[in-house]
Amino acid sequence: MSTLAVKLNGGTADISDAAVAELRASMRGTLFCASDDGYDSARRVWNANIDRHPALIARCAGVSDVQQAILFAHEHDLSLAVRGGGHSAPGYGTNDGGLVVDLSTMKGIRVDPVNRTARAEGGALWCDLDHETQAFGLATTGGTVSNTGIGGLTLGGGLGWLHGLHGLTIDNLLSVDLVAADGSLLTVSDTEHPDLFWALRGGGGNFGVAVSFEYKLHPVTTVLGGMLLYPLDRGGEVLRLYRDFCPDLPDEAGLAAGCLTGPDGTAVAGLIPAYTGDIDTGLKTFARIEKELGQPLLNTVGPMTYAARQSLLDEPNAIHGLHRYWRSAFSETLTDKFIDTLVEGAGNFGSPRDAFLLFYLNGAATRVDPDATAFAARKPQWDFDAIGCWENADESSERIAWVRELWQRVEPELEGTVYLNHLSADDLPEKLRASYGSNYQRLQRIKAQYDPDNLFRHNANIAPA
Ligand SMILES: Cc1cc2nc3c(=O)[nH]c(=O)nc-3n(C[C@H](O)[C@H](O)[C@H](O)COP(=O)(O)OP(=O)(O)OC[C@H]3O[C@@H](n4cnc5c(N)ncnc54)[C@H](O)[C@@H]3O)c2cc1C
Incomplete structure (x- = not known):
């Protein structure tokens, strides 16, 4: 039986080709291994100084693919990275030898111009979201460089030209659909899992994969x-x-x-x-x-x-x-x-x-x-x-x-x-701890509740406690 060498959260191991084939068959999107066409471009991120070689890149087409990839990483204790727009300067959107959950083709966006809200998938970039919301003369606080991912930027806070008037990106976040470490899909808002919603607004990629975000919008034209x-x-x-x-x-x-x-x-x-x-x-x-x-x-x-x-x-x-x-x-x-x-x-x-x-x-x-x-x-x-x-x-x-x-x-x-x-x-x-100040301990407790094994650790990491 042939195998694929992979990096685990502690050490290395071999995963059978049969297990990889099973993951591939379970996905609507594309699973890249090093020998596949397209692997080399799929592994690259914005910062060329981050030159990593994941064992597997799961380019997800939707929620189900994300769930399959997360369950696979969990089951095999694989080193996991999650990529939205790939703009992390230290390269949190990729890894060496592990599994990358790549959201780059998940860019669906729906604007509700009457209620002034938008829902965008977790792989959208700011230029994608701005393009759709501007069709209605609307916008929400977003990054100052157009191809930054909404995923990483939103979960970290979100500074931009509108933050003086409308607050940070997270101050305009209404809800998040999140695939948690156990593969379950949670809708997270002020009324559903409110503790987790508090943590997602600034706690980065520590708590799961945000498959979509719902934002409040404001009239913005010239x-x-x-x-x-x-x-x-x-x-x-x-x-x-x-x-x-x-x-x-x-x-x-x-x-x-x-x-x-x-x-x-x-x-x-x-x-x-x-x-x-x-x-x-x-x-x-x-x-x-x-x-x-x-x-x-x-x-x-x-x-x-x-x-x-x-x-x-x-x-x-x-x-x-x-x-x-x-x-x-x-x-x-x-x-x-x-x-x-x-x-x-x-x-x-x-x-x-x-x-x-x-x-x-x-x-x-x-x-x-x-x-x-x-x-x-x-x-x-x-x-x-x-x-x-x-x-x-x-x-x-x-x-x-x-x-x-x-x-x-x-x-x-x-x-x-x-x-x-x-x-x-x-x-x-x-x-990191000083930057969270007295919020750090609450973040650690929420991390322990939703990701006790620290599956989502390739980020500005909050240790579960
Ligand atoms: C050129 C440039 C300009 C920038 N300008 C701004 C700015 O104006 N304002 C500002 O606030 N920040 C800015 N940033 C910082 C930016 O917010 C972070 O780099 C952010 O992490 C980028 O998000 P991404 O999705 O592109 O990154 P990625 O590299 O894809 O991911 C970075 C981290 O976010 C997590 N992540 C990404 N998407 C998801 C998701 N859908 N679900 C769960 N976790 C996810 C990843 O796991 C990883 O830990 C800028 C960065 C760059 C490089």
Whole structure:
């Protein structure tokens, strides 16, 4: 009898070809092994630096396939990864030698324009959901790069251009259909399994496979968006204005900033304003920028469709197949030393795709109690991301070392917590616990109830207790 070598949660084993054939026959979707056509493209994720080889990839066509795959992983104690959009920087959407539940073809979406809700399958991307909801002039808070998965982003919290006005993505989540660790399908909402619903809103992929999400929608049509770029030698001035301006932003406004590379190939400091509401009021809201900083090198700020704003940061962030290394932290303050270190660091970018980005958490997203959902970071603060991005695998160690060195210098200026969707494989477990704060123990108890064997462990993991 021939067998397939697989990685278990503790050790390795062989699974018989007959068992693999049985799983394949039970699925409406496709099961890929290493010898199958299409395996090599099926195993790849957004971050090319994550070069893993799962033993089996179950590209599920629906709930039944997800249930079969989960039961198979459970029965064989297989190392399991779940993939929505594949955008996890540390590569939680894949593994070596285990089973991947791949939701990438589960993208069905149904919008109810009368009740302003949408139900979307767990493999949809933000561009898919926005496309369908915008047909009715509606949207919900979603990511700032169009091909990020709704799955990972929603379960981790969901920061985006609408969070000041409408709260995080999880604040717009009405219910989730979830395949649990025992293969059962649960509908989870404020009234059904409310403890689990609390945990799903910020607890990440720890509790099961979300086969579909139901969201509340809001009227959103033409919005204000764009970018202002300044020479890097004015970076200190730009980022100090940014720091001082953010706490005054109205709910309708979002403001990101950072250091990146401009169209002429030189490093620049940038401001990325967004306003969802009356365009003239939005322009007045941001008039302070030009008043204090004068003319930028480039100004693309103006009215645009919501879809255009949702893809404004796609280059280079949406490109699959580039190598990335990403470090991140939340911070309530941006010290002068931090700002000066960033500007100096940007002078040494190794690639035009490197970037330091700051997003501000404001408005409705910060007015929810920290213990109302698992997402504890409910206060005005910045999400800071240091992103190294390069093309060739042979540059990896040098480029990762550069980000790590920068990180060593800025980390003491930051606060030891992180947006858990931006946790790095190099972050210590204490950072995860600190980020959940007093919500962590409740999460551990719910994890013990719904996933006592920690089947869903390839994520920002919460230990069952
Ligand atoms: C370029 C880029 C831009 C980003 N921009 C934003 C942003 O604007 N706002 C923001 O909040 N975050 C943002 N993020 C972070 C993003 O939210 C996380 O990377 C998130 O995990 C991506 O979700 P995914 O489904 O694409 O990831 P995947 O790699 O597919 O999965 C990541 C994790 O989520 C779990 N998961 C995914 N789908 C499901 C599901 N259906 N059911 C159960 N578990 C699931 C996986 O098991 C895994 O643990 C960005 C990330 C990138 C790379």
